[in-house]
Amino acid sequence: MSTAAVVVTVLTALWVGFSAVSVFVGATWVVEPLAEYGVPRAAWPWLGTAKALGAAGLLAGLVVPPLGVAAGIGLVVYFTGAVVTVLRARSYRHVPFPLLYLTPVVVATALTGAA
Structure with missing residues (x-):
């Protein structure tokens, strides 16, 4: 695996992990928009967990590439859903x-x- 791939993957995993932690701690800049979009509060821990597992999967993919690809695909679906949610909320x-x-x-x- 190239150095670029490792660096991009680690930085991306940290970025997504930060987003997961932000949900878990109830950071205002994360939870206020979720409420505004109509995302039920009961779903928030699941959203944070999905991001945390995706970030861990990206890192695991540095050792087992198919796992990283699977985690990446899951995160692409997740964040595509986030875009759709924001658009639906206008x-x-x-x-x-x-x-x-x-x-x-x-x-x-x-x-x-x-x-």
């Missing part, structure tokens, strides 16, 4: 935020899959 000014996570996940997954 909160267009928030669309860039899930894209800030989706883009590096796509790149990391592509680099892992190319290895």
Whole structure:
């Protein structure tokens, strides 16, 4: 695996992991928009868990690439769903935020899959 793939994957996993922790601790900049979009509070721990497992899977993919690809695909689905949720809530000014996570996940997954 190339150095670029490792660096991008580690940084992406840290970024997604930060997002998971933000949900778990109830960071205002995360939970207020979730409430605004109509995401039930009971779903928030599941969303954080999905992101945390995805981040761990990306890191595990450095050792077992198919696992990283699977985690990446899961995160692509997750963040695509986040974009759809924001669009359905008509909160267009928030669309860039899930894209800030989706883009590096796509790149990391592509680099892992190319290895």
